[in-house]
Amino acid sequence: MQRAWIGLLTTASIFLVGKTALLSGRAAETRQQSVVSVAAGIALHPLRLSPADLEIGGDLAGLPPGTTRFLTRNDLLALPQVRYTATDDSNFTSPAKVRGVTLEELMQRLGTAPESDLVIAVCYDKYRAHYLRSYLTAHHPLLVLEVNGQPPAGWPKDPGGNEMGPYMISHATFTPSFKILSQSDEAQIPWGVVRLEFRKESTVLGVIAPRGPHATDPAVQAGFGIAQQNCFRCHNMGNEGGQKAGISWTALAAFAANTPKAFAAYVRNPQATNPQTQMAGNPDYDDATVAALETYFQTFSPQGKP
Numbered sequence: 667m668q669r670a671w672i673g674l675l676t677t678a679s680i681f682l683v684g685k686t687a688l689l690s691g692r693a694a695e696t697r698q699q700s701v702v703s704v705a706a707g708i709a710l711h712p713l714r715l716s717p718a719d720l721e722i723g724g725d726l727a728g729l730p731p732g733t734t735r736f737l738t739r740n741d742l743l744a745l746p747q748v749r750y751t752a753t754d755d756s757n758f759t760s761p762a763k764v765r766g767v768t769l770e771e772l773m774q775r776l777g778t779a780p781e782s783d784l785v786i787a788v789c790y791d792k793y794r795a796h797y798l799r800s801y802l803t804a805h806h807p808l809l810v811l812e813v814n815g816q817p818p819a820g821w822p823k824d825p826g827g828n829e830m831g832p833y834m835i836s837h838a839t840f841t842p843s844f845k846i847l848s849q850s851d852e853a854q855i856p857w858g859v860v861r862l863e864f865r866k867e868s869t870v871l872g873v874i875a876p877r878g879p880h881a882t883d884p885a886v887q888a889g890f891g892i893a894q895q896n897c898f899r900c901h902n903m904g905n906e907g908g909q910k911a912g913i914s915w916t917a918l919a920a921f922a923a924n925t926p927k928a929f930a931a932y933v934r935n936p937q938a939t940n941p942q943t944q945m946a947g948n949p950d951y952d953d954a955t956v957a958a959l960e961t962y963f964q965t966f967s968p969q970g971k972p
């Protein structure tokens with residue numbers, strides 16, 4: 667298995683070298699730039715070699731924006747490793763010994779300095795976790811490679827019976843560092859991570875910045891802060907944000923503007939409206955929190971405030 671895989675890698679490299687010889691200056695320059703990444707300690711593969719590879723994209727150092735590359739598990743295992751026993755990660759039912767690479771390490775090596783200040787983890791179910799620089803610095807999230815010495819095949823399943831590999835993200839411990847109304851800084855611990863993107867916070871959050879004359883109202887700004895931490899993981903605005911819900915920001919805006927009561931009820935307890943819901947409820951949101959979300963989403967609605 668291992669040998670066949672190395673064989674594949676060699677074939678891919680030969681193919682690339684052969685191809686580069688035929689290409690013009692610009693492509694050769696890109697090739698040279700990916701060699702620079704190898705010198706920085708990581709080989710970026712242009713092709714997926716295994717389902718266990720981690721896809722990386724966004725603004726990668728020395729590559730045109732939007733380029734996708736791949737890292738193998740072995741590439742990741744060769745980087746500086748952090749090891750600890752996770753005791754307060756709700757993905758594990760008992761203390762788990764984890765080993766992996768910090769997102770800060772990956773951002774430093776792969777992102778475009780100093781512009782990249784956001785890491786996005788994309789999961790196979792289209793959920794996305796957004797790691798702002800402030801979060802990285804406060805919580806040091808770890809891309810988990812091994813749990814109790816096991817690769818993903820030996821990992822526990824999530825309560826729904828889903829595979830938690832090929833990658834998950836964890837923390838040694840998590841202490842919330844802020845609170846916006848009823849929404850605390852929440853541990854972002856996705857599983858099923860298949861891709862990391864290195865991006866610019868102002869570009870990505872810019873697409874969900876509130877609009878119109880109420881944009882700077884404190885309640886609207888609070889709603890923005892809550893929505894970027896919570897709703898943006900599953901609801902999208904264009905290509906940004908999670909696609910798990912398949913219901914866009916503008917659809918949520920129309921919902922908030924037209925039927926604010928039904929919006930509030932769904933946000934607090936989606937199961938009451940939709941027994942099959944895949945959305946986690948927010949039963950602890952007080953009235954001010956729900957109102958902040960409503961006024962925030964309403965800034966995207968052509969109807970505005972009802």
Ligand code: HEC
Pocket residue numbers: 892893896897898899900901910911912913917918921929932933936940942943944945946948959
């Ligand atoms: C874990 C993923 C997830 C998160 C986080 C999430 N949602 Fe959802 N949401 C969904 C999914 C999936 C649906 C589609 C129906 C369902 O499964 O409930 C949905 C549906 C909805 C609906 C109903 C829309 C309709 O047309 O019926 C509303 C309203 C909504 N979400 C608002 C929000 C708000 C506001 C937030 C943030 C406070 C949020 N959601 C966070 C996954 C999520």
